[in-house]
Amino acid sequence: MIELERVSKAFGGAPVVTDLSVKVARGEFVVLIGASGSGKSTLLKMMNRMVEPDSGAVRFQGEPAHAMPAELLRRRMGYAIQSTGLFPHWTVAKNVAAVPTLLCWAPARIEARVNELLDLLGLPPGVFGGRYPHELSGGQQQRVGVARALAADPDVLLMDEPFGALDPITRGALQQELLRIQRSMHKTIVFVTHDIDEALRLATRIVLIDHGRVVQADTPAALLARPANDFVADFMGRTEAGLRLLALHSVASRVRAGAVAAGAPIRAGASLRDALSLCVARGVDRLAVVDAQGRPVGAVFLADVVAAPAP
Amino acid sequence: MLALLVATGFGAALGLAFVSHAPNRLVSGAGVSLVQALGSAPGVLTAALLLTAVWLAAAVFTRPTARSHVLVALASALLIAMLAAAAGTHAARLAAGSAPLARTALGAGFWALLLLCALALGDALAAMRWPNWAQALAWAAAAAPLGAMLAFGVLDDVSLVKEYTTRREVFGAALVRHLEIVAASLAATLLVGVPLGAALHRHERLSRPVFAVLNVLQTVPSIALFGLLMAPLAAVAAALPLLARLGVSGVGLAPAVVALTMYSLLPIVRSIDAGLRQVPAAALDAATGMGFTPRQRFWRVAVPIALPALWAGLRVCTVQAIGLAVVAALIGAGGLGAIVFQGLLGSALDLVLLGVLPVVGLAVLADAAFSVVARLWVGTQPGALPGALQESQR
Numbered sequence: 001m002i003e004l005e006r007v008s009k010a011f012g013g014a015p016v017v018t019d020l021s022v023k024v025a026r027g028e029f030v031v032l033i034g035a036s037g038s039g040k041s042t043l044l045k046m047m048n049r050m051v052e053p054d055s056g057a058v059r060f061q062g063e064p065a066h067a068m069p070a071e072l073l074r075r076r077m078g079y080a081i082q083s084t085g086l087f088p089h090w091t092v093a094k095n096v097a098a099v100p101t102l103l104c105w106a107p108a109r110i111e112a113r114v115n116e117l118l119d120l121l122g123l124p125p126g127v128f129g130g131r132y133p134h135e136l137s138g139g140q141q142q143r144v145g146v147a148r149a150l151a152a153d154p155d156v157l158l159m160d161e162p163f164g165a166l167d168p169i170t171r172g173a174l175q176q177e178l179l180r181i182q183r184s185m186h187k188t189i190v191f192v193t194h195d196i197d198e199a200l201r202l203a204t205r206i207v208l209i210d211h212g213r214v215v216q217a218d219t220p221a222a223l224l225a226r227p228a229n230d231f232v233a234d235f236m237g238r239t240e241a242g243l244r245l246l247a248l249h250s251v252a253s254r255v256r257a258g259a260v261a262a263g264a265p266i267r268a269g270a271s272l273r274d275a276l277s278l279c280v281a282r283g284v285d286r287l288a289v290v291d292a293q294g295r296p297v298g299a300v301f302l303a304d305v306v307a308a309p310a311p
Numbered sequence: 312m313l314a315l316l317v318a319t320g321f322g323a324a325l326g327l328a329f330v331s332h333a334p335n336r337l338v339s340g341a342g343v344s345l346v347q348a349l350g351s352a353p354g355v356l357t358a359a360l361l362l363t364a365v366w367l368a369a370a371v372f373t374r375p376t377a378r379s380h381v382l383v384a385l386a387s388a389l390l391i392a393m394l395a396a397a398a399g400t401h402a403a404r405l406a407a408g409s410a411p412l413a414r415t416a417l418g419a420g421f422w423a424l425l426l427l428c429a430l431a432l433g434d435a436l437a438a439m440r441w442p443n444w445a446q447a448l449a450w451a452a453a454a455a456p457l458g459a460m461l462a463f464g465v466l467d468d469v470s471l472v473k474e475y476t477t478r479r480e481v482f483g484a485a486l487v488r489h490l491e492i493v494a495a496s497l498a499a500t501l502l503v504g505v506p507l508g509a510a511l512h513r514h515e516r517l518s519r520p521v522f523a524v525l526n527v528l529q530t531v532p533s534i535a536l537f538g539l540l541m542a543p544l545a546a547v548a549a550a551l552p553l554l555a556r557l558g559v560s561g562v563g564l565a566p567a568v569v570a571l572t573m574y575s576l577l578p579i580v581r582s583i584d585a586g587l588r589q590v591p592a593a594a595l596d597a598a599t600g601m602g603f604t605p606r607q608r609f610w611r612v613a614v615p616i617a618l619p620a621l622w623a624g625l626r627v628c629t630v631q632a633i634g635l636a637v638v639a640a641l642i643g644a645g646g647l648g649a650i651v652f653q654g655l656l657g658s659a660l661d662l663v664l665l666g667v668l669p670v671v672g673l674a675v676l677a678d679a680a681f682s683v684v685a686r687l688w689v690g691t692q693p694g695a696l697p698g699a700l701q702e703s704q705r
Binding site for chain 2: 045073074079081099102148149
């Protein structure tokens with residue numbers, strides 16, 4: 001889908017990206033992660049030509065990215081950023097309609113699309129469509145930002161720390177929404193963050209970048225279980241790596257059907273990390289498990305939780 | 312507030328001359344008080360005027376409510392009309408009994424009462440919290456009886472109107488000329504100022520020296536600037552006959568427009584710079600990332616967000632130019648200033664007023680028009696300004 005081949009970029013003589021290659025396949029959720037100044041945002045902006053590499057090639061769907069005008073390329077990629085960049089003088093509906101308007105869609109089609117997206121992101125169009133960005137909370141603004149990025153049904157979404165400025169609860173909710181959208185619409189997403197928990201939660205593949213080079217690129221579980229070097233291990237949080245690994249799996253994967261346990265039950269959809277935490281807090285070695293509707297499905301045992309999970 | 316106005320009003324009515332009568336326009340006249348004027352006015356008018364005054368005075372002692380504001384506004388507007396009618400009828404009575412050269416001028420008492428009534432009207436309208444286009448309509452309605460009285464000759468014997476009648480053509484031409492000067496200088500300001508402001512915003516380094524120059528320009532006294540421009544423009548006209556044929560010369564319209572443009576540049580450039588600063592960097596970044604071309608980004612994102620500030624700057628320029636254009640008469644540009652200076656040289660106060668009053672009226676009208684348009688436009692986009700401010704502070 002998107003291919004960066006041996007790209008380099010320097011700003012004022014200081015190298016930001018050095019001889020770096022990344023491939024993003026269709027349907028992937030790739031998270032670019034690294035410390036501030038690691039070059040991850042620059043990398044993202046090379047994909048839609050907001051930054052042109054000094055050397056190397058950028059390809060979009062097999063074609064050289066510079067073969068088409070930058071504006072046309074960008075209209076085929078959704079773009080969402082941390083500060084939302086919503087246009088303060090436009091209503092929510094008009095903001096979401098920005099790219100379809102540029103593409104000269106028929107007004108009726110634009111309206112239908114805007115309503116569909118606002119519904120999808122939990123912002124009833126009748127309530128929010130006519131409001132202005134400053135009348136919304138930070139989380140609502142970011143929902144509009146995501147809706148706007150999705151508006152023209154792009155093949156790819158580029159997201160630059162879109163949830164970075166939100167409180168943990170709002171951020172968690174929006175991460176869930178994004179996963180749901182990606183699964184239902186099969187979008188390819190490239191997502192920049194410096195938050196390892198966010199990366200582990202969202203990514204199908206994590207690309208860890210440091211000083212403009214790829215340090216390791218792999219699935220979240222592999223990155224946790226088999227860090228390529230000390231830097232990766234440190235970034236994954238060394239002592240917490242095990243807990244983070246547990247966070248990748250749900251209770252459902254270890255539940256013993258038919259078993260019983262005392263005490264308040266845990267949901268099958270909760271993570272193994274939550275289960276471990278509950279066991280320790282209550283001083284018990286097993287927990288009753290219920291499904292999303294609250295029906296008992298069995299129990300989960302501490303020994304099963306901490307047994308090395310298959311990556 | 313109203314109590315103070317009413318008290319001052321009674322003081323002015325009793326203490327100051329309502330109109331003054333003189334055998335010709337050069338000598339100062341004998342004062343006629345409002346009481347005397349009313350004594351000779353038709354009984355109906357006298358009774359109505361006194362009744363309205365009592366009505367206003369009574370409002371001082373009642374609790375202000377939504378309805379009392381309407382009543383006060385109505386009373387003030389009626390008083391304005393009736394004061395003018397009283398002055399007009401008294402002037403007509405005096406004119407009937409004296410020589411054709413005799414003049415009846417509006418006195419300090421009349422002007423003071425007119426001002427006080429206008430203040431009371433403005434105060435009441437503000438308290439009613441009407442949208443400002445409705446306030447503008449209310450003002451127009453209050454002024455309408457004055458217009459009607461002028462049209463039907465009720466005020467024909469007031470000296471100010473007599474001066475107008477004898478100079479009808481001169482006045483019309485001066486008014487048109489005045490508007491031409493203002494319009495030309497505003498057009499030139501926009502033509503030079505908008506690109507300059509946009510360029511300064513883009514090249515931060517240039518903005519300090521340019522603002523320094525514009526600031527200095529702003530401090531040059533207008534009469535000096537007009538004088539300074541005469542020599543270079545005369546030289547330009549002499550060197551380039553084509554321009555001279557187009558009307559460029561050391562005196563007249565050209566230096567006036569150039570000077571007014573120079574004065575207008577600082578407010579307009581500063582407001583464009585301020586407006587563009589309100590455009591959030593994130594909005595521009597998002598626009599680029601979504602595939603706006605640079606032109607679309609400028610016209611659809613930057614300009615609409617910067618426009619309220621530009622509009623405010625244009626408002627300052629317009630009001631300033633209307634006032635400064637008076638001085639332009641000194642270098643032969645014409646306009647209402649020509650009437651003012653003719654009056655000053657001839658010690659004819661009525662003539663000065665004939666020049667000054669329309670200037671004040673034009674400035675007030677322009678100011679009101681700008682604010683009505685701004686309000687209507689902000690009304691359709693409530694997020695425009697606060698949103699921009701909020702976003703840039705984040």
